[in-house]
Amino acid sequence: MSAVTWTVGCVEDDASQAELLRLWLEHAGYGCAVFKTANDFRRRLGNEAVDLVLLDRSLPDATGLEVLEWIRQSPNASLPVIFLTASGEESDIVEGLAAGGDDYVVKPPKQAELLARVAAVLRRRGGADTDGTEVLDLPPYRIDQQRRQISVDGEPVELTQREYELACYLFRRQGRIVSRDALLENVWNLAGDVTTRTVDTHISRLRKKLNLTGENGWRLTAVYQHGYRVEQG
Numbered sequence: 001m002s003a004v005t006w007t008v009g010c011v012e013d014d015a016s017q018a019e020l021l022r023l024w025l026e027h028a029g030y031g032c033a034v035f036k037t038a039n040d041f042r043r044r045l046g047n048e049a050v051d052l053v054l055l056d057r058s059l060p061d062a063t064g065l066e067v068l069e070w071i072r073q074s075p076n077a078s079l080p081v082i083f084l085t086a087s088g089e090e091s092d093i094v095e096g097l098a099a100g101g102d103d104y105v106v107k108p109p110k111q112a113e114l115l116a117r118v119a120a121v122l123r124r125r126g127g128a129d130t131d132g133t134e135v136l137d138l139p140p141y142r143i144d145q146q147r148r149q150i151s152v153d154g155e156p157v158e159l160t161q162r163e164y165e166l167a168c169y170l171f172r173r174q175g176r177i178v179s180r181d182a183l184l185e186n187v188w189n190l191a192g193d194v195t196t197r198t199v200d201t202h203i204s205r206l207r208k209k210l211n212l213t214g215e216n217g218w219r220l221t222a223v224y225q226h227g228y229r230v231e232q233g
Contacts, residue, residue: 007031009050038062049182
């Protein structure tokens, strides 16, 4: 895994619109998961490696505001959300942002603007460009993606390639739960339904090597029936 790949979830019931968004995002280097309804999104979110959501304000089975409320009360409450809507009314935009949305794009979206807003929200929420040259500082941890090295208080930690990739994937999604299936798919390139305890073993080693037990202000925890999360505290 040479660089972090971010996946955008598109909650959009219009098939042609969803396909256009998918093409734009994949051309820009993002992964894309399409959800046709609110129920589809709720059912699949726990097993999908989604880092940002493009959320239609009008869905056949719920409003975008209702879906956002559900997200903010879920284990992945910090998941960034950009609303998509046919309404450009200021009151609608303010309502969406006040409810906890991170940004707002009026339909029909413009490709360059949409991609710029996605990149900007990911940067603000701990994501960024994926050219592999950036440094992520989360004191006392420092992740140098160009050197593929993680340091604690300035001291490099000896990690295997897989351990580095796992740590990078989790740290870049700090505060958000990452399912075991998502780790298998994105770090090991295996299908999510593969039966293996290799994730658990690597998590244990990583927690020990990086001292992610809370003593450094960060911890790597298992969230029962959901996955794993790196968080401050």
